Every structure is written in structure tokens, then in C-alpha cells.
Amino acid sequence: MGRHDWAHVLDSVPTGLYIDGQWGGASGGGRIEVADPATGEPLGEVADARPEDAVSALDAAVGAAGEWAATPPRERAEVLRRGYQAMTDNAEELALLTTLEMGKTLTESRAEVAYAAEFLRWFGEEAVRIGGDWSRSPSGAGRMLTMRQPVGPCLLITPWNFPLAMGTRKIGPAIAAGCTMVVKPAKLTPLSMLRLTGLLAEAGLPPGVLNVVTSGSAAAVTEPLMADPRLRKVSFTGSTPVGRTLMERAAPNLLRLSMELGGNAPFLVFDDADLDLAVAGAVTAKMRNNGESCVAANRFLVAESVAAEFSARLADRMGRMRVGHGAEADTEVGPLIDADARDKVTELVADATDRGANVRTGGSAPSGKGWFYSPTVLTEVAPESRILREEVFGPVAPITTFDSEREALELANGTEYGLVGYVFTRELNRALRVGEALETGMVGLNTGLVSNPAAPFGGIKASGFGREGGAEGIQEYLATKYIAVATG
Ligand code: NAP
Numbered sequence: 001m002g003r004h005d006w007a008h009v010l011d012s013v014p015t016g017l018y019i020d021g022q023w024g025g026a027s028g029g030g031r032i033e034v035a036d037p038a039t040g041e042p043l044g045e046v047a048d049a050r051p052e053d054a055v056s057a058l059d060a061a062v063g064a065a066g067e068w069a070a071t072p073p074r075e076r077a078e079v080l081r082r083g084y085q086a087m088t089d090n091a092e093e094l095a096l097l098t099t100l101e102m103g104k105t106l107t108e109s110r111a112e113v114a115y116a117a118e119f120l121r122w123f124g125e126e127a128v129r130i131g132g133d134w135s136r137s138p139s140g141a142g143r144m145l146t147m148r149q150p151v152g153p154c155l156l157i158t159p160w161n162f163p164l165a166m167g168t169r170k171i172g173p174a175i176a177a178g179c180t181m182v183v184k185p186a187k188l189t190p191l192s193m194l195r196l197t198g199l200l201a202e203a204g205l206p207p208g209v210l211n212v213v214t215s216g217s218a219a220a221v222t223e224p225l226m227a228d229p230r231l232r233k234v235s236f237t238g239s240t241p242v243g244r245t246l247m248e249r250a251a252p253n254l255l256r257l258s259m260e261l262g263g264n265a266p267f268l269v270f271d272d273a274d275l276d277l278a279v280a281g282a283v284t285a286k287m288r289n290n291g292e293s294c295v296a297a298n299r300f301l302v303a304e305s306v307a308a309e310f311s312a313r314l315a316d317r318m319g320r321m322r323v324g325h326g327a328e329a330d331t332e333v334g335p336l337i338d339a340d341a342r343d344k345v346t347e348l349v350a351d352a353t354d355r356g357a358n359v360r361t362g363g364s365a366p367s368g369k370g371w372f373y374s375p376t377v378l379t380e381v382a383p384e385s386r387i388l389r390e391e392v393f394g395p396v397a398p399i400t401t402f403d404s405e406r407e408a409l410e411l412a413n414g415t416e417y418g419l420v421g422y423v424f425t426r427e428l429n430r431a432l433r434v435g436e437a438l439e440t441g442m443v444g445l446n447t448g449l450v451s452n453p454a455a456p457f458g459g460i461k462a463s464g465f466g467r468e469g470g471a472e473g474i475q476e477y478l479a480t481k482y483i484a485v486a487t488g
Contacts, residue, residue: 006327009096013191014198015046017053017214020060021207027053032187032216037103037335038325038370046190049215051224054182057211061153061180062230064208069150069178071206073128080124080175082203087117087168090199094164097192099326102163103334103371104289106327116164116196118453119469123172126474130177143485148478150178151256152232155225157218157246158193159238160186160337161292161393166237166260167193169457169468171200171210177477179233183212184222188337190214222246229253235476236260237294239391240417240462258466258476260294260458262391263419266412267297267448268434270405271305273424277446279313282397284448285422287321287375290334291395292341294463295420295442295450299388300399301411307401311360311379314397318375319361325370335371336394342371345394348387352398355382362396389415405430413439418461420450441467 016023030048035041047053068076087094095109104112132147156170163185174181185193197212215221225231226249236246237260250257267285269278285297302310326334336342342365349363362376373394381388381398388398402408412421421438423445425431435443441459444450451457456470466476 006096006100009093010044010100010191012093013044013097013195015044015194017047017049017057018194018197018201018210018212019053019057020063020211021201026050030216032214034101034188034191036100037337038372040369040371043100044191046194046214048217049213049221050217051221054184054213054215054221055224055228057182057213058153058225058228058231060208060211061182064206065153065180068180068206068209071178073130076175076178077124077127079200079204080120080127080172083200083205084117084121084124086199086203087113087120087196090195091117094192094195096327097195098163098189099334101189101191102160103337104326105331105334106329108289109326112162112165115451115453116162116168119165119168119172122453122469123176123474126173126471127176130474130478142487145483145485147481147483149481151477151479152179153230154179154181154233154235154477155222155231156181156183157222157234157236157238158183158185160189161289161294163189163192164196167196169453169473170235170237173468173474174477175205175209177474179477180209181211182225183210184218185212185214187214187216187218223249226250226253226255232256233477234258235466240464243464258468259464260466260468261462261464262417263294263296263459263463264298264389264391264415264417265295265420265422265440266438267300267422268408268412268424269300269302269306269310270408270423270425270427270430271303272426273306274426274446275306275310275313278310278424279317281422281424281444281446281448282314283317285444286397287318287333287395288449290336292337292393296393297397297422297448298392299411300397301402301408302399303408304401304403307379307399311377311399314399315360315377318377318395318397321375323366323372323374333375333395336373338371341393342373345373345392345396348390348392349376349378349396352378352381352385352387355385357381357385357398391417405434409434409437416462417459419459419463420444422448
């Protein structure tokens with residue numbers, strides 16, 4: 001297997017900057033290499049934008065903003081519907097691109113394409129339902145008209161772990177709301193977003209509405225945009241430290257922000273849980289996307305009385321998962337994104353084992369090319385271990401135990417993060433009690449999968465704020481205007 005097997009797919013990717021409806025090179029002619037994390041070999045190159053290119057992209061977004069805001073909602077909805085259809089028609093090609101640049105298995109990439117496309121369909125359906133209100137003032141002396149208007153030009157910054165879905169989760173509602181935008185994809189995975197951009201252009205998106213700027217200098221190309229008073233909003237998905245930096249940079253212009261940041265999800269298994277369901281849920285919550293997901297289960301907290309059985313079954317299941325190139329048919333776990341990601345996982349496991357953790361399966365990186373790490377289960381993990389406090393972003397499941405519901409909640413909430421928590425129990429009252437008490441924006445009750453375009457996705461605490469998807473997602477791109485009406 002090699003480049004010749006997928007050359008046609010790679011060759012279909014436009015590799016320039018997309019500004020004002022035109023593809024072009026970066027002003028300095030610079031390029032950045034994109035590599036296959038399973039082999040380390042190059043897949044191709046994309047344009048390396050300079051700050052002045054990003055400013056040109058903002059110029060285009062500003063230029064298109066008025067007309068796009070005035071475009072009838074039905075027309076905006078139709079563009080999204082055609083975009084959804086184009087993604088669906090080209091699903092195999094998009095999935096292969098995602099696997100090649102990001103590493104996840106083809107099965108996972110197909111699921112991501114479907115998930116990503118659904119944001120376009122969902123927000124196309126929302127575009128025509130942006131409401132307002134007309135009411136009588138309490139004194140009866142006047143009328144109050146409220147309407148929703150697009151916030152204006154947006155900067156959308158996306159991570160490498162779901163290169164398509166984290167894009168459409170922002171692009172979909174921005175288009176639906178009538179906003180124009182500059183998208184800055186992650187430098188490690190720009191190819192699938194560039195291909196998607198081509199599909200959206202073919203779907204009839206007018207020039208200037210969507211501008212895409214790939215760059216190896218994220219801070220340098222986004223700084224002048226955030227300092228520019230014409231930009232009105234930043235939506236960011238990525239790590240908490242970068243989110244904090246962006247909030248500081250947003251302060252002078254009081255930019256509206258949506259922040260989808262890191263997680264440290266607890267996965268709670270109570271003594272009355274259905275263990276078949278809990279193990280299946282654990283595999284999904286841990287191993288989806290090779291463990292490189294903000295909603296990945298990061299800490300397994302298991303009732304003492306069922307911990308031995310749960311640990312043995314999870315270790316057995318994870319130990320049998322086939323590791324390999326994501327494009328190979330029988331692969332269940334692909335590589336991590338790069339050497340740094342694998343080094344971090346290696347360090348976290350070493351720290352845990354130095355403090356006495358038992359390796360039940362895995363615990364090392366296979367030799368050979370690519371950034372692979374074996375699916376790993378650790379038990380007897382000491383409370384002060386780094387792996388319980390930091391985002392692992394890899395296929396490692398650390399298991400600790402609890403004796404009471406109260407202790408489980410204290411452990412679960414003992415983190416600065418608050419994105420998602422998973423709860424496995426058969427008892428309805430406990431499920432609801434614990435679900436409410438978890439300090440997270442989302443909870444999976446007896447399921448390891450919460451992501452759904454029709455649901456509000458997002459966190460609290462250091463996991464950020466704002467919601468993507470669901471009925472809330474479009475509100476992030478709308479400003480409420482109130483008009484006081486004198487009725488005489
Ligand atoms: P990251 O390093 O924070 O990067 C995310 C994006 O921000 C990339 O496009 C990156 O560009 C850009 N960036 C980095 N530094 C920047 C700066 N100083 N100014 C402006 N932009 C900057 O995160 P990542 O490693 O790609 O993604 C993994 C993180 O995302 C994890 O923490 C994960 O939990 C989080 N995540 C959260 C959600 C959610 O919905 N809550 C979803 C998915 C992922 P470059 O690629 O050029 O570095």
C-alpha cells in the first residue's frame with residue numbers, strides 16, 4: 001500500500017488558499033508538508049499562508065458580509081442541503097483523505113464524514129427557523145420587537161482530531177445564520193477541509209462567504225484578524241491553553257467567543273451496572289478516534305466490587321484490537337497524530353507505572369514506522385498520577401476504584417475540566433442524581449457516545465463555553481436586536 005493506491009484522491013485536493021472564491025498560492029510562495037502518521041511519509045503540500053494572506057481572506061469575508069446576511073434564509077438552506085449531498089456523494093473519498101492525514105480507521109472516518117455532513121443538513125434546516133418576537137410591553141404603552149441578526153465576519157479555528165466535523169460544526173451554523181468567515185484548519189490535517197471547501201464552492205456558496213487559510217504559523221496569521229475591528233467573532237476548538245491565549249487576544253475588541261476546549265472525562269461504573277454494556281461503552285468512549293477525542297474517557301472510576309471483572313474484560317477486549325494503518329480493512333486502531341503525541345502518551349504511562357500502576361495490556365509503542373501506541377489498560381493507578389489529571393489523547397485506560405457514590409462524584413468532579421462524564425448504572429434514581437451532580441456540560445447515561453448534531457455539544461469550567469449543534473448551535477452566530485415600538 002502506498003501513495004499510488006490513493007493518488008487519485010490526493011490529486012483531487014485543491015492545495016492553495018481559498019479567498020474570495022479563488023484558489024491561489026500564499027503570498028511568499030511557501031508550502032507546508034502534510035504527512036501520513038502511520039508511515040511518516042509525505043502525502044503532499046498545501047499553501048503556507050502569511051499574515052497578509054489572512055488579512056486578504058478577512059477583506060473578502062467583510063466584502064461579502066452584507067449581501068450574504070441579506071440572502072434569503074431559504075437560499076442559504078439550499079446551499080447547505082447541496083453541501084450535505086456533495087459530502088454524502090463523495091463520502092468514500094473524504095473518508096480516505098481523513099484517514100490518510102489523521103490516521104483513524106476508515107470505519108471511523110466514514111462515521112466522521114456522515115457526522116460532519118449532518119451538521120450541514122441540520123443547520124440548513126435551522127436556517128429557515130431563525131425566529132424573533134413581537135410582544136406588548138408590560139405597561140401596554142408600546143410594542144417590543146426582537147429579531148436575530150448575523151454577528152458578522154467570523155474566524156473559525158479547528159483542530160486536527162476531527163478535521164471535517166469540527167469544521168462543519170462551525171461552518172454549517174455560520175452559513176445558516178448569514179455570517180461570512182475565515183477558516184484556519186489545523187496544519188497537520190488540512191487536506192479534507194480543502195476538499196470540502198471545493199465541494200461547498202460547487203454547491204453554490206458565493207465568493208467571500210467561506211475563505212480558507214492554511215498555515216504553519218497559526219498565531220501569526222490569526223493575530224492580525226483578531227486585532228481587526230471588522231472581525232466580530234472567534235469560534236475555537238482546540239486545547240485549553242490555546243483557548244486561554246485566544247481569550248486574552250479577544251479582549252481589546254471584545255470579540256464574541258465560542259470555546260470548545262479540552263476534557264478529562266470520568267467514566268463511572270457502579271456496582272449495579274450492566275457490565276456487558278459498560279465494557280462496550282468503555283471501548284467506544286476510550287477508543288473512538290484512537291483515543292484522540294475531547295470526549296474520550298480519560299479516567300475509569302469503578303465500584304470496588306466489580307472492578308476486577310470490569311478491568312479483566314476491558315483489558316481482554318482492548319488487548320485484542322488490531323493496530324495498523326487506518327486504510328487497511330481489518331485495522332481497529334490507527335496511529336497517533338505525531339511523535340509528540342506518542343511521546344506524551346509514553347510519558348504518562350511511565351509516570352503511572354513508576355507510581356505503582358499495573359499494566360494489564362499494552363503499555364508500549366510497537367517498533368517500526370508510524371506513531372502507534374498499543375491499546376493499554378492500567379489498574380491500581382495512584383491518585384497523584386499525571387494520567388488522571390491530564391488529557392491522555394491516546395488509547396490508554398487508567399482504572400481506579402471507589403467505595404461510595406459520594407466518593408465517585410468527588411473523584412469525577414476533582415478536575416479543572418468539565419466537558420463530559422459517563423455513568424453506567426441500572427438504577428434510575430442514581431443515574432439521574434449522578435447525571436445532575438456531574439460538573440460537565442454533557443453526560444452519557446449507559447452509553448459511551450454523546451456526539452450528535454441535533455444535541456448541544458460543549459463544556460463548562462476549563463472545557464470552555466458555548467454550544468455547537470442542536471438548537472443552540474446557530475445562536476452562537478446570531479445577535480439579538482430589540483426594537484422598541486411606540487404605539488401612540
Ligand atoms: P491546539 O493545539 O489548541 O490547536 C487547535 C487549533 O488552534 C489548530 O488549528 C492550531 O493550529 C491552532 N492554534 C494553535 N496555537 C494557536 C495560537 N497561538 N493562535 C491561534 N491558533 C492557534 O489543539 P489540537 O492539538 O489541534 O487539538 C486537540 C485539542 O482540542 C484537545 O485538547 C481536545 O480536547 C480539543 N478538542 C476539543 C473539542 C471540543 O469540542 N471541546 C473537540 C475536539 C478537540 P496549528 O495546527 O497550526 O497548530
